Amino acid sequence: MTHTGILWVDSDAPHADAARGLMGARHPGWRVVHSPSPETARAPLASHAWDAVVLCLRSSDQEPPGLLELCASHPVLLCIDSAQEALAARAFRCGLGDYVLRDADGTAHLNELLHRLAALMQNARGSGQEPGQPARMVDARIWQEALSMLQEQRSALQATLASMSQGILKTGPDGRITVYNQRVLELLNLPEALLATRPMLADLTRMQAERGDFGEDYNLVDPCGHDYLAQVGVVPSPALYWRTTRDGRTFEVRTTSLPDGSLVRTFTDVSDYVRVENELRESEARFRSLSDLSSDWYWELDAQGRFVQLVGDLVGSGMALPDVLGRTRWEIGALNMTESDWAAHRAVLAAQQPFRDLELARRHPDGSVYWLSVSGVPLLDASGALRGYRGVGRNITGRKQAESQIERLAFYDALTGLPNRRLLLDRLQRATVAATHSSTQGALLFIDLDNFKDLNDTLGHDIGDQLLLQVAQRLKACVRETDTVARFGGDEFVVLLEGLSANSAHASAETAHVASHIATTLGQPYPLGETSHHSTPSIGIALFGRQPCSVDELLKHADLAMYQAKAAGRNTQRFFDPEMQAAVSSRSALEADLRRGLEQKEQLLYYQPVVDGKGHLQGAEALLRWNHPRRGIVSPAEFIPLAEQTGLILPLGHWVLETACAQLVTWSRSALTRPFFLSVNVSVRQFRQPDFVQQVLGTLDASGANPERLKLELTESLLLADVEDSIARMEQLRSHGVGFSLDDFGTGYSSLSYLKRLPLEQLKIDQSFVRDLQTNPNDAAIVRTILALADSLDLSVVAEGVETTGQFEFLHRHGCKAFQGYLFGRPMPCELLERTLRPAP
Numbered sequence: 089m090t091h092t093g094i095l096w097v098d099s100d101a102p103h104a105d106a107a108r109g110l111m112g113a114r115h116p117g118w119r120v121v122h123s124p125s126p127e128t129a130r131a132p133l134a135s136h137a138w139d140a141v142v143l144c145l146r147s148s149d150q151e152p153p154g155l156l157e158l159c160a161s162h163p164v165l166l167c168i169d170s171a172q173e174a175l176a177a178r179a180f181r182c183g184l185g186d187y188v189l190r191d192a193d194g195t196a197h198l199n200e201l202l203h204r205l206a207a208l209m210q211n212a213r214g215s216g217q218e219p220g221q222p223a224r225m226v227d228a229r230i231w232q233e234a235l236s237m238l239q240e241q242r243s244a245l246q247a248t249l250a251s252m253s254q255g256i257l258k259t260g261p262d263g264r265i266t267v268y269n270q271r272v273l274e275l276l277n278l279p280e281a282l283l284a285t286r287p288m289l290a291d292l293t294r295m296q297a298e299r300g301d302f303g304e305d306y307n308l309v310d311p312c313g314h315d316y317l318a319q320v321g322v323v324p325s326p327a328l329y330w331r332t333t334r335d336g337r338t339f340e341v342r343t344t345s346l347p348d349g350s351l352v353r354t355f356t357d358v359s360d361y362v363r364v365e366n367e368l369r370e371s372e373a374r375f376r377s378l379s380d381l382s383s384d385w386y387w388e389l390d391a392q393g394r395f396v397q398l399v400g401d402l403v404g405s406g407m408a409l410p411d412v413l414g415r416t417r418w419e420i421g422a423l424n425m426t427e428s429d430w431a432a433h434r435a436v437l438a439a440q441q442p443f444r445d446l447e448l449a450r451r452h453p454d455g456s457v458y459w460l461s462v463s464g465v466p467l468l469d470a471s472g473a474l475r476g477y478r479g480v481g482r483n484i485t486g487r488k489q490a491e492s493q494i495e496r497l498a499f500y501d502a503l504t505g506l507p508n509r510r511l512l513l514d515r516l517q518r519a520t521v522a523a524t525h526s527s528t529q530g531a532l533l534f535i536d537l538d539n540f541k542d543l544n545d546t547l548g549h550d551i552g553d554q555l556l557l558q559v560a561q562r563l564k565a566c567v568r569e570t571d572t573v574a575r576f577g578g579d580e581f582v583v584l585l586e587g588l589s590a591n592s593a594h595a596s597a598e599t600a601h602v603a604s605h606i607a608t609t610l611g612q613p614y615p616l617g618e619t620s621h622h623s624t625p626s627i628g629i630a631l632f633g634r635q636p637c638s639v640d641e642l643l644k645h646a647d648l649a650m651y652q653a654k655a656a657g658r659n660t661q662r663f664f665d666p667e668m669q670a671a672v673s674s675r676s677a678l679e680a681d682l683r684r685g686l687e688q689k690e691q692l693l694y695y696q697p698v699v700d701g702k703g704h705l706q707g708a709e710a711l712l713r714w715n716h717p718r719r720g721i722v723s724p725a726e727f728i729p730l731a732e733q734t735g736l737i738l739p740l741g742h743w744v745l746e747t748a749c750a751q752l753v754t755w756s757r758s759a760l761t762r763p764f765f766l767s768v769n770v771s772v773r774q775f776r777q778p779d780f781v782q783q784v785l786g787t788l789d790a791s792g793a794n795p796e797r798l799k800l801e802l803t804e805s806l807l808l809a810d811v812e813d814s815i816a817r818m819e820q821l822r823s824h825g826v827g828f829s830l831d832d833f834g835t836g837y838s839s840l841s842y843l844k845r846l847p848l849e850q851l852k853i854d855q856s857f858v859r860d861l862q863t864n865p866n867d868a869a870i871v872r873t874i875l876a877l878a879d880s881l882d883l884s885v886v887a888e889g890v891e892t893t894g895q896f897e898f899l900h901r902h903g904c905k906a907f908q909g910y911l912f913g914r915p916m917p918c919e920l921l922e923r924t925l926r927p928a929p
C-alpha cells in the first residue's frame with residue numbers, strides 16, 4: 089500500500105495533535121510527520137517530496153525567511169489567523185495552494201482543512217504534479233486569478249483607508265499596530281516611520297501621554313477615556329471616548345474589539361460639530377436669557393397650526409402652556425376676529441407667507457380684555473415642505489388703551505361723548521360714497537337749539553352743559569344704532585341717517601318722520617337742577633345719494649336749511665331746496681366778484697338831481713354804481729344787500745362818503761354849485777359802526793367839505809333798531825351841521841312818537857307812493873298825509889320817483905317843494921349833471 093506523506097508544520101502542539109487524531113481516523117493511509125516549528129521544517133522540506141505540506145502559522149510565529157519559497161515545490165495548505173491574510177497573499181505570490189482561516193477558539197476549522205487538503209492533493213495528482221514539483225506549474229491560471237483578486241482588494245482597501253476622513257488603525261491580537269491610514273498620522277500628529285515599525289498600541293499611547301497629547305492629568309480627555317489612557321494596557325479600551333488636542337480640536341475615538349483580541353480604532357475630527365453645537369448652545373442660552381428678560385414670548389406651531397412651543401412671558405400672553413399646546417389660534421379664539429378673519433389668516437399660513445402684527449383681543453378670567461400682537465414666519469424643511477410656523481407675541485394692551493384714549497380725545501366730544509365734528513366728517517364721507525354705490529339714500533340733519541345762548545347767559549355754562557348732555561342722550565334714543573349722532577360744536581348737533589330708501593319721496597318721508605320725532609323729543613321739558621327748562625330745535629335736512637355731492641356741500645345744504653327753519657320762526661324743520669342753493673351759489677359768486685371789483689376800484693358814484701318846484705337844481709343824491717368789466721354798469725340794488733351781509737358795505741360806504749365830500753369841495757369852488765347839497769345813503773351796518781360819527785367827521789375834516797351841505801339818508805328800520813343810540817349819533821353829527829333825511833318814509837312802521845325826537849331835517853316820500861298816486865286814492869292820501877305831517881313837524885319833504893308831470897303837479901299842488909325822479913334826471917356821472925347847469929351855448 090502506498091502511503092500519502094504529509095508534513096504538518098505547526099508550533100501549536102495541541103492543534104497538531106487534534107489534526108493528527110482526525111486524519112488518523114478519516115484517512116488511515118495518510119502518513120503525517122509533525123514539524124513543531126517553521127525552522128525545523130526546513131530540512132524535511134528540502135530532503136523529501138511530500139504529497140502535501142500543511143503550514144500552520146500563528147501571528148506570534150516569526151516567519152522564517154525563504155520558508156515560503158522552500159514550500160513552493162510542494163502542494164501547500166496554509167492554516168493562518170484572520171490577521172494573517174497578508175501572509176496568505178504572499179504565499180499565493182509564491183505559488184502555494186490554498187489556505188484555511190483558523191478558528192480562534194477551537195478546532196472547528198480542521199474539518200474544512202482536511203477537506204481542502206484532500207482536494208489539494210487530488211488536484212496535484214490530477215494535474216500530474218509530482219511531489220517536490222512547484223504547484224504553479226500545475227494551476228498557474230487559478231493562482232494568478234486569486235492573486236489579482238487579492239491585489240485588487242488590497243488596493244481598494246488601501247484607497248478606502250486613504251480617502252477616509254477618519255483616522256483608522258488596527259492592531260493584531262498581540263496589540264501591535266498592523267494597519268493604519270494617512271489620516272490617523274495627520275490627526276494624531278505621528279510620523280509614518282514610527283507606525284511603519286508596527287509598534288504596540290500601548291507603547292504608542294504611552295508615548296503620546298509623555299508628549300502631553302492628553303493634557304496634564306489627562307484633562308484633555310473625557311471621563312470615559314480617562315482611566316484607559318492613564319492605565320493603558322491594564323484597563324480595556326472603552327468603546328467611545330472624546331478628547332481634545334492641544335491645538336483645540338476635538339476627536340471622537342471609537343474602538344471595536346475583534347474576536348481574536350485585535351481591535352480597530354477610528355479617530356473622527358468632530359471639532360466643527362462641537363463648535364456648531366457650542367454656538368447653538370450659546371445662541372439658545374442667549375435667546376433664553378433675552379426671552380426671560382423680555383416681555384415678549386416665542387411660539388411654535390406644527391404644520392397644522394397647532395401650538396407645540398410657547399416660551400417667555402406667558403403671563404403677558406395671558407395663556408398657560410397646557411391650555412394652548414395642541415390647539416390652533418382659531419380654536420383658542422379672539423374677541424376681535426370673525427370667522428372670515430380667521431379664514432384669511434389660515435389662507436396666509438397655507439400660502440406659507442410670513443405675517444406681522446396680527447392683533448388679537450382676548451378676555452382674562454376676571455373679565456378684563458387684553459390685546460396681543462403676533463408675528464410669525466413659516467418653518468420649512470430641507471425639501472421646502474411646511475414644517476410649521478414660529479414667531480413672537482407681545483402684549484399690546486397698554487398701547488391699545490392709549491390708542492383708544494387718543495381716539496376718544498380726537499374723535500369724540502368730551503362733554504357728551506358723542507362723535508365730534510372730525511369723526512362725523514369721516515363717517516359722512518364714507519356714507520356718501522356708500523350711498524352712491526348701494527343706490528340707497530342718506531340724510532343729514534343739522535340741529536340747532538333755539539335760544540340756547542340765552543340759557544347759557546342767564547343760568548350759566550354748567551346748566552348749559554347739563555342741557556346739552558340731556559339733548560345728546562335724547563338724540564341717541566331717537567335713532568338706530570347704525571345712525572350717527574354727533575355734536576358739531578356749541579349747541580349744534582348733527583344726525584346722520586343711512587340706508588334710506590332709494591326712492592326720494594320715501595326717503596324724505598322717513599327723514600321727516602325722524603326729524604319730527606327728534607323735535608318732539610327735544611321739545612319735552614328738561615329737568616335742570618331745581619327747575620325745568622323748555623327748549624326747541626330748528627332742524628335743517630339735506631338728503632344725499634341721488635346726485636354726487638361733496639361732504640362740504642352737504643353740510644352747507646343742511647346748514648342753509650337749518651337757517652331757513654330758524655327764519656321760518658324756529659322750532660321747525662326744513663329740507664334743503666335746490667333753488668335756495670342756486671341763490672346761494674350765485675350769491676357767493678357775486679361776493680367774490682364784488683371783492684375783486686373793490687380791489688380793482690370798479691365802483692363809481694352817480695348823481696341824481698333834486699330840484700325845486702321850478703325845476704331848479706338844489707342838490708343831488710349820490711348813488712353807487714359798479715362798473716363791471718363784463719356786465720357794464722351794475723345797479724346797487726343787486727349788490728348792496730350782499731355788501732351789507734358780508735361787511736363789504738363798510739369799505740364801499742367809506743369810499744362813497746369820501747367821494748361825495750370831494751365833490752362838495754369841488755362844488756364849493758363855484759358860486760353856481762356852492763349851494764348844492766349831496767345826499768349820501770348810509771346802511772345799517774355802517775351806521776352801527778362804533779366809530780361811525782368819527783368816520784364822518786374825519787372824512788369831512790380831511791376833505792374840507794362843508795358839513796352843512798352833506799345830507800345822510802337813513803331808513804326807518806335803521807333808526808328803529810336802537811332809537812336811543814340812533815338819536816345820540818345823529819345829534820353828534822347834527823351839532824357839526826350834518827343834515828339827515830328819512831328815506832323810504834311811509835314804508836315801515838312809522839312812529840310819530842320817535843319821529844318827533846329824531847334830529848331830522850327832511851322826509852323822503854318813497855317812490856312806491858308816488859308811482860300810483862294819480863290812480864290809487866290810498867297812495868294819494870298817504871302822500872298828502874306825509875306832506876301835512878312834515879309841515880306840522882317843520883320838516884322839508886322830497887318826493888322821489890317822480891316820473892311824470894302829473895305826479896309832479898299833484899305833489900306840487902299839495903305843498904311838496906323838492907322833487908327827484910326821472911322826470912328831472914336819472915342818476916348820472918357828475919360831468920353830465922354839471923353840463924345841465926351850464927347855459928345853453
Ligand SMILES: Nc1nc2c(ncn2[C@@H]2O[C@H](COP(=O)(O)O[C@H]3[C@@H](O)[C@H](n4cnc5c(=O)[nH]c(N)nc54)O[C@@H]3COP(=O)(O)O)[C@@H](O)[C@H]2O)c(=O)[nH]1
Pocket residue numbers: 696709710711712713723724725728741744768769770771801831832855888889890891908909910911915
Ligand atoms: N347804502 C347805500 N345804498 C345805496 C347807495 N347807492 C345806492 N344805494 C341804494 O341802492 C338802492 C338802489 O339804488 P338805485 O338803483 O341807484 O336806485 C335809486 C334811483 O336810481 C331810483 N330812482 C330815482 N328816481 C327814480 C324814478 O323816477 N323811477 C325809478 N323807477 N327809480 C328811480 O331810486 C333809488 C333811490 O332810492 P333811495 O336811496 O331810496 O332814494 C337804493 O335803495 C339806494 O338807496 C350807497 O352809496 N350806499
